Amino acid sequence: MSIIEIRHESIVDMRVDAIVNAANDGLRQGGGVCGAIFRAAGAGELVIACMAIGHCDTGKAVITPGFALPAEHIIHAVGPVWNGGKDNEAELLYSAYRSSLEVAKENGLHSIAFPLISAGIFGYPKDEAWRVAIKACRDFIAEESDYEIEIVFTVLDKSVMALGESIMAE
Numbered sequence: 001m002s003i004i005e006i007r008h009e010s011i012v013d014m015r016v017d018a019i020v021n022a023a024n025d026g027l028r029q030g031g032g033v034c035g036a037i038f039r040a041a042g043a044g045e046l047v048i049a050c051m052a053i054g055h056c057d058t059g060k061a062v063i064t065p066g067f068a069l070p071a072e073h074i075i076h077a078v079g080p081v082w083n084g085g086k087d088n089e090a091e092l093l094y095s096a097y098r099s100s101l102e103v104a105k106e107n108g109l110h111s112i113a114f115p116l117i118s119a120g121i122f123g124y125p126k127d128e129a130w131r132v133a134i135k136a137c138r139d140f141i142a143e144e145s146d147y148e149i150e151i152v153f154t155v156l157d158k159s160v161m162a163l164g165e166s167i168m169a170e
Contacts, residue, residue, distance in 0.1 A: 002141045004134065004151045006164045011154040012040035015070045017109035018063070020100050022117045023076035027056055033115045037074060041067040050076070059095035061103045073109065075100045079118030082125065090132055093118055097136035104149065111150040116160065126160055130167040 011019050011033060021037045024030050027050035029038040038046050049064040053076075056062045061077040077100045080092040096117055104112050116133060118124035137151050155161040 002147070002149045002151070004137050004141070004153075004168070006153045006155060006161055006168065008156065008158060008161055009154050010036070010156060011113050011115055012036055012069060014113040014152065014154060016111035016113045016150070016152065017071065018073040018075045018104055018107075018112050019066070019069065019071040020061075020112065020114045020117070021074050021076045022115050022120065022122075023056060023078050025056055025058060025078050027051075027053055027062070027076055030121075032120045037069075041069045041074065046074070059092040059099065061096060061099035063103050063107060071113070073107065075103050075112070077117055079122060079124070082118065082123035085128075089118075089124065090128070093124065093129065093132045094136045097133055098140060101137070101140045101144075101149070101151075105144065105147055110148055111152070113152045113154050115154060116164070119160075126163055127167065130164045134164075134168050 022033045045067045053062050056078050058078045061075050064074050066072050066074050077096040079096045080089040116129050119126045119129040
């Protein structure tokens, strides 16, 4: 049976099949979650793997090895930069989650850890980011009912975690 849960834990410590990097479209080492993932994985190897892929469109996802991480793989998902909601941000964010889950399924992965994509430096309002994230994951589980997957959202900020738990309970 597939599940969705929220944990107060660092994504780089997750022992899952794949963690998701909140990536930029050039797959370059960034700040925030992205920077932490690159550092923990071993930036040299991860930079080379990302350079070999080169680019990922907003709303899409690609996969690399996890290198020094406990997770075997990193799925790099590119969420949208918030522009007031007038540039199809909700659809692009939904697509980033769905693409990540599709990449996981294509690679036979059954556990995945997400950050709250686009809700950091990309400025997406956290409550709306949670709603889109939870809907995308629930829709995937409903549509892929014969595929079991454990979906974990990792959050370090307890108020953001409480917001997610509240929205998930709605």
